[in-house]
Amino acid sequence: MDNRTNLDDYLAGLGISDADEAESVPPPAPDPQAPAISPALSHPHEEPSVVLERFLQGVIARIDPTLAVTVREAEDALEADITGENAARLAGRDGRTLGALEVLAYTVLAKTEGRSEQRVRIDIGGFRRRQADTLAKLAERLAVQVAKSGEPHEMQPMPASERRILHITLKEHPDVMTESVGEGAARRLIIRPRHG
Missing domain, CATH: 3.30.300.20 (K homology (KH) domain)
Structure with a gap:
């Protein structure tokens, strides 16, 4: 490819x-004595x-x-x-x-x-708003599943901003709790039963 x-x-x-680039006037050469701004x-x-x-x-x-x-x-x-x-x-x-x-x-x-x-x-x-709504609904569905089965659910690795939405959504949930595990790009969220 x-x-x-x-x-x-x-x-x-x-x-x-490329035509845009060709039509634009190149900037003057920088003065080596002048600070870069x-x-x-x-x-x-x-x-x-x-x-x-x-x-x-x-x-x-x-x-x-x-x-x-x-x-x-x-x-x-x-x-x-x-x-x-x-x-x-x-x-x-x-x-x-x-x-x-x-x-x-x-x-x-x-x-x-x-x-x-x-x-x-x-x-x-509105991309972030739609994404946050989707993640919050996913968190709620998974919380019901974890509470019912009693088994933890481990999510795929995701960015901190997405994990944060899941943590906030389930923070006050009576039956489940969340925890982040792993390092760097492999960091992921686990939803666990609160009691048991």
Whole structure:
């Protein structure tokens, strides 16, 4: 399989092509004496929400200028919603593009703030909301199954954000409890009977 062709097809689907690259004027050569300044990092005393919003607006302007970004401060993270008619396509297969965008946004904020404590959650076209609803319903079904059988159920490895949804959903459940086991990408959740 030709990776170049697949990448070109993917970029064309996002409205980005080699023709776009050829038409753009190359940036001037950087001055080796000047400090490197990234546009997203050029205002070091800005609020993290402003930095995140500017970064995301820059990304989506290149992909689909009809999309809109809203950033708000939640209790434990900065949350951003990207909305618009074609927003759901931007999430990518199984939310992979969305996950990559979150990692980039987190990195930009960490470099701006000089620390990496700020958590970032991004939803694109309601993808995360739908995913959370699906996971919560799955957790409830599995809790009934575990409570009835008395046998623990071990999930497949999943990202921390998905395990968190399952933990929160079943936190107050009277018959089951949850626990995460394993390391790194192999970390998974086990639903166990609470008594027994």
